[in-house]
């Protein structure tokens with residue numbers, strides 16, 4: 001149970017009895033106390049109580065953390081006792097919100113806290129760790145420093161046009177702003193990969209019955225998760241499992257073979273498959289390379305390519321037909337892979353292909369700065385556009401330049417939280433879990 005705020009220590013000391021008769025309110029920066037939580041003299045739990053005085057705490061306020069044996073019974077009892085003594089339940093993310101409001105961390109770091117908690121792969125954990133430690137924040141602050149300096153010079157040129165100042169708005173300044181723009185563009189290039197790493201991607205496996213979708217699903221999982229038989233129409237439900245490709249958590253979805261089904265269960269499976277295909281971030285169309293492509297498959301390929309989701313063609317069962325030709329359909333596939341789900345041949349290459357499809361060519365280095373959120377990308381994009389406008393009209397009057405420069409600075413400030421509108425802040429912290 002974590003309590004934060006000016007009353008935290010007083011509230012905790014009302015429930016706690018130290019084994020050695022110590023007083024929680026004693027003037028110490030940080031200390032751990034051993035004893036019991038008592039309710040009207042009756043012991044509720046044996047606990048360690050951590051007292052961290054402002055500003056030496058997560059929120060920079062007085063913080064007390066009560067560590068009991070756990071379990072819902074004692075936990076709820078302790079929680080209720082703190083509420084009875086004047087505490088209130090924290091809103092989602094409120095501790096981190098206070099850490100942010102009290103200046104201990106900026107918005108980028110606050111968001112990295114939640115990314116850390118939710119990280120599903122080592123790569124996403126490392127990326128969140130880099131952001132939490134301030135790597136991205138430092139890049140932003142450096143850019144802000146350059147632009148603030150530029151703004152000062154431009155405004156001096158506006159305010160004192162008569163004075164005999166050295167040339168303020170010169171090629172040197174232009175180069176500095178150009179550098180800042182390049183820095184912003186460099187960060188923007190990491191945005192799609194960064195978001196993939198944080199959110200993961202859904203990849204749906206589609207195709208006619210019996211082409212080997214479930215076999216491919218199992219081969220990628222390295223586990224016999226879905227039932228495989230030689231009979232068309234085996235899979236009816238959606239089957240989902242998560243694998244890691246190039247550090248990205250990928251939710252694989254195996255679907256029912258697409259055909260005009262007769263039985264109701266299969267019909268429902270086909271309908272569910274179509275929904276999954278529409279929601280996926282990438283679709284893998286599997287065909288059986290050992291038989292001539294069916295007319296329905298061509299139609300299916302055409303339909304899938306209309307979804308505007310990246311589409312990969314897998315020519316499965318290549319162990320039976322290693323030299324089968326790619327069907328001459330008028331459909332654009334992002335990639336075509338020959339493989340055998342049965343022997344595993346071509347599977348690694350296929351995984352590589354999927355990785356490239358999801359992340360682009362950028363090989364992500366998770367320890368470096370990655371932009372992982374849509375609103376961050378949007379702010380950077382606006383900052384970049386403002387600087388582009390500025391550079392285009394660099395020789396115009398300095399008044400105009402300062403407008404664009406201010407806009408760029410405001411947009412950058414939205415990343416770190418300085419200029420973020422309240423409703424956006426609210427939204428961000430509302431997505432946190434309670435107690436963080």
Ligand SMILES: Nc1nc2c(ncn2[C@@H]2O[C@H](COP(=O)(O)OP(=O)(O)OP(=O)(O)O)[C@@H](O)[C@H]2O)c(=O)[nH]1
Pocket residue numbers: 207208209210211212213214215216227228229230231232233234235236255256257258316317318319320339340341342343
């Ligand atoms: N030779 C060979 N057989 C394969 C390969 N992949 C799958 N099969 C066989 O093809 C048959 C169908 O495989 P499934 O994985 O059940 O096919 P599916 O596309 O999931 O079928 P439905 O669920 O009915 O839509 C099974 O007998 C598999 O053993 C392969 O690469 N080579």
Ligand SMILES: [Mg+2]
Pocket residue numbers: 213214215226227228234235255256257
């Ligand atoms: Mg199947």
